[in-house]
Every structure is written in structure tokens, then in C-alpha cells.
Amino acid sequence: MLRIYNTLSGKKEVFKPLRAKKVGMYACGVTVYDFCHIGHARSTVVFDVIFRYLRFLGYEVTYVRNITDVDDKIIKKADAEGVTWEEIAHRYIGEFSIDMEALGLEKPTHEPKATDHIGEMIRMVEGLMKKGYAYQADGDVFFSVEKIKGYGKLSKRSPEQMEAGARVEIDEKKRNPLDFALWKASKPGEPSWDSPWGKGRPGWHIECSVMSQEYLGETLDIHGGGKDLIFPHHENEIAQSEGATGKPFARFWIHNGFVNINREKMSKSLGNILTIREIFNRYHPEIIRLFLLSHHYRSPVDFSDRNLVEAKMGMDRFYSTRKRMDELEGKELAPQEGKENLEEGVLKAIEEVKAFPGRFQEAMDDDFNTALALGHFHDLARNLNALMGGEGLRHGIPLNFLASAGDYFRRFGDILGLFQCAPKHYFEEQRRRELSRIQIDEHEINRMIRERQEARRQRDWKRADEIRESLASMDIAVEDGPNGTTWRIK
């Protein structure tokens, strides 16, 4: 039974969609004016995992993630570069798609662009005006916050409190400082569409109200986004949508926590924005997913080199286990002895492996506790390693048992978007990244390995160890296994 923390109620609630077996989910996407940063990665990964898990539970999920392609920031960027705003939007939609694909994100069911729904936005604004929720001032249209009941119910603050705090910019045209723009008159050269109020463009909030309704109907099962969107964006969406339809807008509100960099908030002013692409240069995308999913989605995560190295170690361990399982395939094993002959430790490992799917689902059912779920994956790896070690094999662990258990990585890992590479490819890709970082020629390494092999054959341990030492000083670790010598970057 899935339970989800609902920002609206401030509690975990049992999840039940409006229509049995069908879920409508909307997550706020990005504004396309720059490369994606690690914060975007977190948000998109979190909702990607939620999407996948809901489908795993058997729901037919319609997942909508919008693209904001008309906005002040896009216009500003276009001005700065002396190009059209369309060009900026088009460019960063492309870059966004590249990053999302690299992160292994599933494509949402719909990925609508704001500019494809201007007509519907105008109609919703007209509707709001007719109902008295909105008013026109010159070419602008504002939503009148005091007209709607329950404004502030999501962010848990009353309009009075907000005015008391009053850091709101004073706009002469607004009747109330808290009112927000539904439609903005555009200046010459800015993106503009014809409307009953003259040439203009939509406000930011209205696009999500319109696009969610367009693809998912009047009431959504799940609406998500980063914590920072609770106010004002999501609060305003509720006001618009509920004003327009008179129906509840979203039943479950899910908000992900922020990513800090070295314990500081990531911001342009601090100059510590970390793009996804910069991180890809050094780490396999699954490592980034592993790092992000090692924390509960609502907690803040601290991004630092040290923490990422830790995630890489964890991922290496998982793939090492999977590599061992691959190597075992097709090997002849001693026939299985009676169960009573298995040692206690082996039996315990088998029991724990069998318990994995249940434990994984239990963790995910509890508000998508991916950190706990990954803990269970670590247990799985440890137990499988133990079974593949001397003890297990000597006792004739049936290969088909190992194979089906190894399949857990693929099947349940898929829900987290992890463990989907062939181990060989994972290590090769990561090695490629690291080699380019430490600037060492692979052929040189292989030459030294061969030389050491020769020394070992001649039992010249001193020479072999010297070579190993000098490789170590280049951050190369040498490993002698039953199938020969391999190396990796430390």
C-alpha cells in the first residue's frame, strides 16, 4: 500500500487515484534559457522514479512535464546575445533533451510547450475574468487573490501574513500587492500574441494550469515540483485552476528538496551553479542518479566531490557484483546437495536474497524511500557475493537461483533507473572518463601490465611489485584474479 507525503495536508496519506488504476501526474519542468544544473537533475530524477514506480504498481500513468519556452529570462538572454527569443528557447530545449536522455530519464507521456497552448491560456483568463477572479489594467490581466477562498492553503500562510511580511514589489496597476499576472502586455520586440487585451504574452503560472487541465483533466492525482515552487507558483496554480473549474486542482502535492553545493545554496550570485554536463564529464550518469537517490527526496542533499566519490565507490561495488555473476554464467557447478547440508550462513544469505523484492517494495511504498531501498540493494549485493564466494559454490548453490536473483538488479534497478548497463560497458565508460581526467595513455598502462605479467611468470616479485608501485603512483590499481590481471583507476 503506497503512502505519499502530501504537502497540502503535511502528512503521509494512502495513495488512491481518482480513477482506479489510472494516474494523472504533472511535474513542473524547466524554463529553457540555460543548461540544466544538478538541481534540475534531482527534480527530474525524483519524478522519473515516481513515474516508474507507479507503473510498476500496475497503474496506467499519464505523466506530463511542461517546458516553459516564453519567459522574462529567455527574453533577457536573447537580448544579451542579440538573437531571437525563439532561438534561445529552441537551443536549450535541445540541450535539455540531451541531458535528460543521458540521465536515463523516461520520456514523459506528454511534454507540452507553453507556446503551443496560448489560445487555451487566453480562454482560461477570459473565463476567470467572467467569474470575477481577474481584472484588466492597461494591457495586463491580474488575478485577484482576495476573491478566491483558501489562498495560501498549500504554502500554509494567510494573505494577511504575507502582506505583513510585505517584500512584494509594488506595482501601481495591481489592486492588491499579492495579485499576480495572468497576462502581460508585451513591449515591442518581445514575444507577443493577439488577445482581447491587446498584444501580450501569458504569465508564468497560467501555463501550468492550462497544460495540466488540457492533458489530465480538471483534477490531477499528483502535482509535483521543487520545494521552491510551493510559493508562489503552485499556490497561484491552485487559485487559477480552482477559480476556473470550481473543482479541486490536485489531490497529492509532492515537492522535492534542494541540492546544495558544499553546504551552500546553489545560485548564480554565488557562482556555484553546477551543470549536469560538467558532472557527466567525470561520472557515469547512473552514479549521479545513485547519489541523488541515496537521500530521501524531500531532504536537502549536499553535493560535494567527496560525496560523489562515495557514490562512485558504491556503484563500482554493485557493478563488480554483477560482473562476477556474468562471469559465472555457463560454468559447471557441483550438483546441488541437500538443503540440510548447506551451512547456516549460506541458508541465511539465500533467505535474505529471497526477501529482497518484498523489502524493496515496502521501502518504496513508504513515500518513495529510495535511500532505504538502496540499502536493501546493498544487502542483496553482499549476499550474492557471499553465495558466489567459495562457500556458496562449494555447497552447490543452484545457478538458476543466482541467475534469477541477479535479475533483481535489472528488474528493480529499472524502477530507480539504475544497474541498466552491461557491467563491462559501465566500467569501460567510467574508465574512459577517468583516463581523460588523469591524462594517461591506456596503451602505456597495458604495456606495463604485460611487463609485470612476465616478471610474475618468472617469479620476479621484486620487479612485479615495482611496476605495481609505479602504476599505483599514477592512481592505477592492479588486481590479479583467477582470469588474469585487470586494472582500474583509483
Place this chain on the structure above:
RNA sequence: GGCGGCGUAGCCAAGUGGGAAGGCGACGGUCUGCAAAACCGUUAUUCCCCGGUUCAAAUCCGGGCGCCGCCUCCA
């Protein structure tokens, strides 16, 4: 000023009334020519501090200290 969150081992991190998960690191062992990897074992008598409720508290309540987010565009 208003609203919200957090404080669990050297580090990262689950756990929200009755056993302190898991990972990294460290140390000891098995394996190995020696190592590495892998495995086994050890590594928090106790969860920021003080008080309270309870048969029982990391978990609930009150107070204190410290850190952070939102209230303005923001994933």
C-alpha cells in the same frame, strides 16, 4: 517579522513509541607470491542539550542551543 524544515558513529544516510538499517573509511581475519577485489568479524549502551509524558522515547510534549529553506525569479 511570518511560515516550514533539520540536528543519528570519523564522514554520508535510513529509521517518527518496544531490536540504533545500509554505505564510505578504519582495524583484525580468510584468500593471495605479496597485494587488490570479494567475503567474515569489530567499529553509536545510544540518537545536539535540559526537563516532562509513558511500563517503555532517537521517535510524543515543553524549553534551550545550532544549522538551513521559503516569504522576490528559482528544480
